Amino acid sequence: MKIAIAQLNPTIGDLPGNAQKILTRAQTAAENGARLLLTPELSLCGYPPKDLLLYPDFIAAMHRELQQLARQLPSDLAVLVGTATENPQADSGGKPLFNSIAWLQNGEIGATFHKRLLPTYDVFDEQRYFDPGKTSNCLNLDNIRIGVTICEDLWNDEQFWGKRHYPCNPIEDLANQGVDLIVNLSASPYSLNKPKLREAMLGHSAQRYRCPIIYANQVGGNDDLIFDGCSLAFDRTGKTVARGNAMTEALFFLEFNSTNQQLTSQTTNAFPASEEAELWSALVLGVRDYVRKCGFQKVVLGLSGGIDSSLVAAIATCALGAENVVGVLMSSPYTSDRSVTDATQCAQNLGIATHHLPIAGIMEAYDRSLKGVFAGLGEDVTEENLQSRIRGNLLMALSNKFGYLLLSTGNKSEMAVGYCTLYGDMNGGLAVIADVPKTRVYALCHWLNQQQATGWQSNCERCLHTQAAEIIPQNILEKPPSAELKPDQADSDSLPSYEILDEILDRFIHKHQSRQTIVEAGLPAEVVDKAINLANKAEFKRRQAPPGLKVTDRAFGTGWRMPVAAQKTLPNPEKSKHL
Incomplete structure (x- = not known):
């Protein structure tokens, strides 16, 4: 038969x-x-x-x-x-x-x-x-x-x-x-x-x-x-x-x-020849079908010159073709010239169109409007979040005006600990790498450049045809990650190294290990406590995030069913034996 x-x-x-x-x-x-x-x-x-x-x-x-x-x-x-x-x-x-x-x-x-x-x-x-x-x-x-x-x-x-x-x-x-x-x-x-x-x-x-x-x-x-x-x-x-x-x-x-x-x-x-090849194919397929089945043709995303937005732009280009991807640069007074150069170079490598919409003037308008209410108060995360929300509004304006689907670019490490802004960088119709930890983002980008160097065929709608020696500019891979929302800012100001953070998150989120078990594995107790508390407190943000493509066995999506209003913060380990 x-x-x-x-x-x-x-x-x-x-x-x-x-x-x-x-x-x-x-x-x-x-x-x-x-x-x-x-x-x-x-x-x-x-x-x-x-x-x-x-x-x-x-x-x-x-x-x-x-x-x-x-x-x-x-x-x-x-x-x-x-x-x-x-x-x-x-x-x-x-x-x-x-x-x-x-x-x-x-x-x-x-x-x-x-x-x-x-x-x-x-x-x-x-x-x-x-x-x-x-x-x-x-x-x-x-x-x-x-x-x-x-x-x-x-x-x-x-x-x-x-x-x-x-x-x-x-x-x-x-x-x-x-x-x-x-x-x-x-x-x-x-x-x-x-x-x-x-x-x-x-x-x-x-x-x-x-x-x-x-x-x-x-x-x-x-x-x-x-x-x-x-x-x-x-x-x-x-x-x-x-x-x-x-x-x-x-x-x-x-x-x-x-x-x-x-x-x-x-x-x-x-x-597939490697985990990176497998993940790449899955993410490309996920983007292509989400866009197609939701009735869109083109997508837009903020292109910051950072590694996350660069990877999302590459995935979208492979999924949809360069002619259907638009990158938007939105520089502020804290954006380095190098970031603008890197974002521009990445867009050129991919062959996608870009718009440059500086936000300094909009930031000044917000400052004037809030000056009286905020009198006597110093700048803090409020002003940082306003920058992100200004950018989110601009991206949504382009989405509405031209019928583009907005792709959000945050990774799983950020989503896990709330290192993201509601109604700002979390805006979007699809969170492409929301289930990809930061360390894996780097691995995927290095893998992508290696494929480009050796001449490759992928499951691209229109393969990444470019004369560039690399897809992701080397400077993006080498520079310390930063949101650039204040002078000389780096992610390490607020978070442990991503290698340590991702191991803690893997043990806590995927393996459901207790705080004690994670510490006994050799990870610093104070860092473990901080990471777990941040992860628990960020649930209200994750609840309001766009759908994220699931590529692991424990994703912040359909299968994630955590309460928002619940006591999940760890008590001080010095004051309690019951953790």
Whole structure:
């Protein structure tokens, strides 16, 4: 049997558009002799549809689109389509819907199969909408028994994880029923190194149960989530026999021999060569899809001559093309000539348009307006924040006037400790690197320049074609980071070195370590206390930030659910034993 995997990039809610994507891939699959086509989880509506699922009209429209799709598909091809279906037992206390797979063949909707394990951790909240399926899912096609699963159904192997997260293991149940093959329709969001972890887990399950596994994953950006694709296939020994492209749509084929249960393929794409290459591809995809799916064409950002805005400008240029990126220089009396030169050089390297809007006169107007109210008071962070908010207003004016999407440029380290200004540098429709720590920002910029030096091909919409020897000017990489909001200011005036800060934040945010554990790891107690207190106090800022692209397993976004009004500040360790 020839089996095709359609690694699709759906737009959430675009039922006709998503159905057309499925139909186009189905026609190609049939032309190439495929008998079965797999599509991702909820491929008809896109994942995650969230509260669109609460609208009965949306569910009814999805069913009509599914019926029409079934009539349009090639008659000799069986297609598994991810969709939401109504739960007839909802009146008895169940949730109104199932997360389902519809088997389309011969112009009709055949059987439907329901997801059994519903995740509620991190970015997932499926029990809000769906009832879990109660039985194993199996279809018989050309005398081949195919076990059918959906995403999380594969993520409960106690041998691999060391424990079970759910009472049942759908893969084990299907293996015990003697299926010939297991398929999984998935929408598994990306985080750094997750594709390799996913492959190790699936290979373990295929080997443990001596059963081939085929995994079809969604690709593309949907709001803050990025889906990496990397669809997979494993033979019964756990060997990877196919690996789909990372971060791009794809259609590829497998051959299943029912006599010896061998699964083979010619598609074995390599993983990205490094963590930086992986992150770069994910961020480029996230920006491209967010801009496109929100109906924008061009973006604007503040270009300060610092490393964060330079990296965001490079990502946006790769995602959208230089002609669709506008950088704005907004120098103040505290902005060094070198920063203006660096920002200009970076823009020239990228080939993007720029505007220079000095803000000294606007600052003076604010000073005059506030002079009476502030009489007798010295300058402090208030005046610094006013500069940031002036810049934020100018950027929003350009966004409104020309229909640009404003990209904010703050990194994760700043977002974590509140080293950012509400209604200033936090303005924007998308926070591109809000899940990228400062040390990783530097690593990405060094990596980018190395690629430029060696001549590279990326997943750019229009690759970074430039005659410059580097993308990010060397001076930006070497100078101490500074917000330049007062004379001779440096980030180190307010924060510890980013190497130390990022290690503390990684332990506190990602690993959920206590203050004591972090200090015992050798980090200075006073610095740990300061970092944790700043992180806790900055929650009100993060709550008001634009969506940020998720590229780690603990991002300040959909999966971050911290209270704002709560006692989270550490007490003085000298006065309390209870920390």
